[in-house]
Amino acid sequence: MGEKLGQHFLNDSAVVKKIITAADLTPSDVVIEVGPGKGILTDALVMSGARVIAIEWDEQLADDLQKKYAGHENITIVHGDIRRTHLLPLLRQHNTTTYKVIANLPYYITSSIIRLFLESDTPPKEMVIMVQKEVAERIVARPRQMSILAVSVHYYAHADILFTVPPHAFDPAPDVESAVLRIISDTHRPPRDKESVKKFFRMVRAGFSARRKTLLNNIANAFHLDKPAVQEKLRMISLTEKTRAQELSVEQWEKLSRLF
DSSP: OOGGGTOOEEOOHHHHHHHHHHHTOOTTOEEEEEOOTTSHHHHHHHHTTOEEEEEESOHHHHHHHHHHTTTOTTEEEEESOGGGOOHHHHHHTTTOSOOEEEEEOOGGGHHHHHHHHHTSSSOOSEEEEEEEHHHHHHHTOOTTSOOHHHHHHHHHEEEEEEEEEOGGGEESOOSSOEEEEEEEEOTTSOOOOHHHHHHHHHHHHHHTSSTTSOHHHHHHHHHTOOHHHHHHHHHHTTOOTTOOGGGOOHHHHHHHHTTO
8 A cells, every 4th residue: 555545664673673572472473464565564573473464455565565475374465455354264264363463554544444453343452553643642542632533442442652653764754753552452341232332332423423512412412302301311420511522431431322
């Protein structure tokens, strides 16, 4: 996936080394790499001994990677769009549904890729991913500064920024700084049924539907309810008529979604 589609190729071996160290890979690990590009991170993944599934959208880059790794048994190159790739058959080839995602994500589809993995039936146990620094900061935000993306990630996982990466570490250099995130799936949380998940995100979308408006106004408008009735439910979970969506924690969104 070239620059025209939002990908800048990492070319700093020191950054690659830090990513691999953070990923803490062993030969028993299965790794999915999204957008391997020219393969600088892929080289290190293969050298770690982990079993690598590298998914590349660009046909020419995928073909080049096929040739480059023709003699390596621990890597599978897949030409395709990660958003339309069925992961389960690929994982079953390695007799597992447990895997890590290690990648320099294409910036223009970062959010959709993260949600795709976290919301899948077989989410990764861990993601170590390069994203735009601004996006990373949005993802790790805490209540009072939340966004839909932050709520979505926190609903499924824990996220931390590991380190930042300057523009000159890429070719061509982007106009923004990057950051490497670690996202660890929350395996201790009790499983949620599909209806609860649906209600949760319906409420979150309603709450964030108009950023400048209060939660009270947004919910009343989204669900066509009288404001006094909504206000009463907000008070039940210690929220006021002045509360805004960005102030809520995931736990508060869950309580709110159960009230409607």
